[in-house]
Amino acid sequence: MTPLLQVITSRDLQSLALAAALFLSLAASAFVFRRRLRGLLNAREWRVFFKLVAIVVMALLLVFTSIAVEFPAEKFIYGRF
Amino acid sequence: MPEDAAHDSGTPIRWGRVFGLLLLGLLVVEAASQVYVYAWAGERFRSFHKQTWSPYGLVRNNPDLTLPGFHHNRDGFRNLKDFARRKPSNTLRVIMLGGSTLYSGIASTHVAGAERVDSDATAAQFLEQELRADPALAGVNVEVINAAVNFNRIVEISGGYLAEYAHWQPDVVIVFGSANNFNVSMPERGEVYRREYGVQPDHAWKSEFDRAANRKTFLAMSEHAVLYLEDNLAGVALAKKGLTSAIDDAFAYAQARSFEKRPAPPRTYAGREECDLYVNEYLGYADALVAAAKRNNQEVAFFWEYFLRHLGGIRPFGEREQAVYDKIRRGQSREEIDFNFYARDRLADFCGERGVTFLNPLDVLKTNRETLYIDYLHYTKEGNRAMARFIHEQMRETFRRRAQMVREGARSQAPAASE
Numbered sequence: 001m002t003p004l005l006q007v008i009t010s011r012d013l014q015s016l017a018l019a020a021a022l023f024l025s026l027a028a029s030a031f032v033f034r035r036r037l038r039g040l041l042n043a044r045e046w047r048v049f050f051k052l053v054a055i056v057v058m059a060l061l062l063v064f065t066s067i068a069v070e071f072p073a074e075k076f077i078y079g080r081f
Numbered sequence: 082m083p084e085d086a087a088h089d090s091g092t093p094i095r096w097g098r099v100f101g102l103l104l105l106g107l108l109v110v111e112a113a114s115q116v117y118v119y120a121w122a123g124e125r126f127r128s129f130h131k132q133t134w135s136p137y138g139l140v141r142n143n144p145d146l147t148l149p150g151f152h153h154n155r156d157g158f159r160n161l162k163d164f165a166r167r168k169p170s171n172t173l174r175v176i177m178l179g180g181s182t183l184y185s186g187i188a189s190t191h192v193a194g195a196e197r198v199d200s201d202a203t204a205a206q207f208l209e210q211e212l213r214a215d216p217a218l219a220g221v222n223v224e225v226i227n228a229a230v231n232f233n234r235i236v237e238i239s240g241g242y243l244a245e246y247a248h249w250q251p252d253v254v255i256v257f258g259s260a261n262n263f264n265v266s267m268p269e270r271g272e273v274y275r276r277e278y279g280v281q282p283d284h285a286w287k288s289e290f291d292r293a294a295n296r297k298t299f300l301a302m303s304e305h306a307v308l309y310l311e312d313n314l315a316g317v318a319l320a321k322k323g324l325t326s327a328i329d330d331a332f333a334y335a336q337a338r339s340f341e342k343r344p345a346p347p348r349t350y351a352g353r354e355e356c357d358l359y360v361n362e363y364l365g366y367a368d369a370l371v372a373a374a375k376r377n378n379q380e381v382a383f384f385w386e387y388f389l390r391h392l393g394g395i396r397p398f399g400e401r402e403q404a405v406y407d408k409i410r411r412g413q414s415r416e417e418i419d420f421n422f423y424a425r426d427r428l429a430d431f432c433g434e435r436g437v438t439f440l441n442p443l444d445v446l447k448t449n450r451e452t453l454y455i456d457y458l459h460y461t462k463e464g465n466r467a468m469a470r471f472i473h474e475q476m477r478e479t480f481r482r483r484a485q486m487v488r489e490g491a492r493s494q495a496p497a498a499s500e
Contacts, residue, residue, distance in 0.1 A: 007189050009196045011149055015121035022113055041098055049099050053106075057320075063303045064325050071292070073329035075285040080325070 114315035126315035138241025150197030159227040168250040171491035172222040179257025182386045183229035188456040192401035202462040207469030234261040234280045235366040252483040253380045260386040267420035268351040273359045382438035
């Protein structure tokens with residue numbers, strides 16, 4: 001595998017650990033308060049909610065993938081514009 | 082639960098609640114992203130874009146970049162303090178042009194424990210300290226501007242100087258960036274004739290510019306929407322950073338594991354005539370810069386950047402440098418090293434002919450045993466300090482002469498102002 005083009009220093013790793021902790025705490029609090037969350041939306045509405053989120057994420061993925069195909073990362077050792 | 086589902090399917094979807102919750106989720110994600118960026122970069126989120134487009138020299142550093150260590154002033158210079166475009170009186174101003182070596186970048190394969198070099202520790206800041214400490218320059222204000230932009234070649238440097246940097250009225254112009262013109266590998270046979278080596282093809286960012294600015298497609302419009310959002314929302318900026326990294330890594334992973342792998346054909350290098358053609362093209366740009374500088378009464382110097390992998394057997398590597406060298410040395414041939422040194426000598430001859438200073442730091446690299454390299458090319462903080470000291474030593478007389486001219490200029494202006 002070619003090396004990651006993103007530079008990752010130990011400071012970046014610390015911040016990634018913080019991001020993981022933030023994500024886990026969000027997931028944990030969602031689990032703890034799941035009854036309240038069910039009170040906010042019903043199961044069908046939650047499915048619609050996550051479908052909308054997925055559409056946005058997939059649209060972003062499509063845009064970035066089409067750029068990555070045409071403009072390979074090896075050409076941009078200091079990052080794409 | 083099935084009863085709940087059956088019950089739910091009978092009730093209409095409360096769209097207001099769904100979109101309200103989406104908005105709330107966006108706000109929570111944005112707040113968390115802002116906290117994350119602050120913890121990571123030590124400042125409020127502004128932008129992750131490293132560059133902004135420029136009609137002269139393709140790009141400039143983005144003044145709003147938010148990244149640990151890499152700070153740009155309001156004009157995009159790699160300085161913490163701002164400068165007035167019009168040089169203040171009684172000021173010796175040095176402007177340093179170049180690419181990532183002067184910018185003090187860092188590559189993915191770096192020495193153990195390295196962090197990004199801060200904007201108060203590039204060669205420019207250390208040179209300013211050296212000049213301020215020089216007793217012969219007492220009484221003169223000193224400004225050293227670091228106008229480096231990553232990946233700048235002589236095409237971008239020369240164009241940027243002619244159109245903009247010359248008008249910052251520097252007394253001395255120091256040109257770095259040789260490594261972006263004379264790569265770690267030398268041209269293969271026919272590569273120069275096909276205009277595919279070094280400075281000859283378009284810069285990779287130019288095609289990005291064409292896509293972003295000139296294309297009128299749905300994809301271009303979508304990208305613009307993302308560009309707008311990511312400069313205003315830390316959550317979107319982080320999502321883009323994460324997604325593009327994941328996509329690039331997925332492509333690299335797939336390529337590395339593709340079934341159809343052909344061994345690279347043996348390299349056949351360009352002959353001397355073809356190499357000379359390329360070096361002459363480079364020197365044409367250098368010539369334009371020198372001619373304009375002379376016309377502007379500015380002194381010029383060219384600094385040569387050595388690749389770490391070219392210094393095996395020349396530089397006494399420290400343990401951390403040796404580890405990087407061992408990782409990247411594979412496939413380096415003697416011809417490539419010889420070409421790089423040949424290009425250096427041609428540039429030195431050019432400087433001699435034009436009466437400008439050539440800065441060859443080889444002696445520093447041979448004798449200094451500190452960890453000067455942070456990766457295959459760029460310098461550590463200690464490396465920047467050593468190079469600044471070297472530049473000061475080599476150009477001491479130039480700086481003193483220019484300081485004297487500055488003093489005389491200030492004296493001649495003073496009576497005129499009092500009248």
